[in-house]
Amino acid sequence: MSTAGRAGMLGAMTVQERRAGRVLAVHDGRVLLLRGSDPARPADGDWWFTVGGGCEGDETTAEAARREAFEEAGLVLPADLGPVVLHRVAEFSFEGRDHRQTEDFYLCRVDSDAVVTTGWTALERRSMSEHRWWGVDELERTTEVVHPEQLAALLTTLLRPGPAAEPLNPGAAAEPLSPGSPGRP
Numbered sequence: 001m002s003t004a005g006r007a008g009m010l011g012a013m014t015v016q017e018r019r020a021g022r023v024l025a026v027h028d029g030r031v032l033l034l035r036g037s038d039p040a041r042p043a044d045g046d047w048w049f050t051v052g053g054g055c056e057g058d059e060t061t062a063e064a065a066r067r068e069a070f071e072e073a074g075l076v077l078p079a080d081l082g083p084v085v086l087h088r089v090a091e092f093s094f095e096g097r098d099h100r101q102t103e104d105f106y107l108c109r110v111d112s113d114a115v116v117t118t119g120w121t122a123l124e125r126r127s128m129s130e131h132r133w134w135g136v137d138e139l140e141r142t143t144e145v146v147h148p149e150q151l152a153a154l155l156t157t158l159l160r161p162g163p164a165a166e167p168l169n170p171g172a173a174a175e176p177l178s179p180g181s182p183g184r185p
């Protein structure tokens with residue numbers, strides 16, 4: 001589907017453009033994912049997504065990823081997250097607003113699987129229900145909705161022994177998402 005076609009799927013509302021930093025937080029070969037749904041459309045179901053979120057002010061995507069990882073999961077990440085391992089554009093509706101979100105993903109190995117959710121905002125408490133550490137094999141087998149869709153393949157590449165993998169950049173193509181979103185406003 002063309003980008004123009006995808007933009008049409010978002011309806012006649014004004015699309016909110018936003019940049020976001022997301023983290024592939026990995027502990028013992030497992031990635032941390034959060035489960036969420038759209039409180040405005042509970043019948044649309046839920047999905048799993050990576051830690052992270054929108055940039056505030058003049059934050060870089062790495063700064064937003066670090067801040068959101070702490071707020072959403074209590075993760076304290078290093079100042080240097082390294083290179084972007086995936087860049088994508090996601091279009092979605094959430095709480096009655098249409099979004100086009102440009103996302104940079106960073107891989108960060110963490111020393112503990114402890115997760116603290118006491119920093120969740122009111123919106124996060126309404127829209128997020130749980131967290132879970134997923135193995136690549138579980139991601140490959142699941143029938144649940146996971147964003148980004150290619151997460152299992154990406155992790156397989158990134159966690160393979162040897163030289164670091166080249167970052168993935170699917171280019172300007174937007175990934176239309178199922179109802180709801182891995183990135184909240």
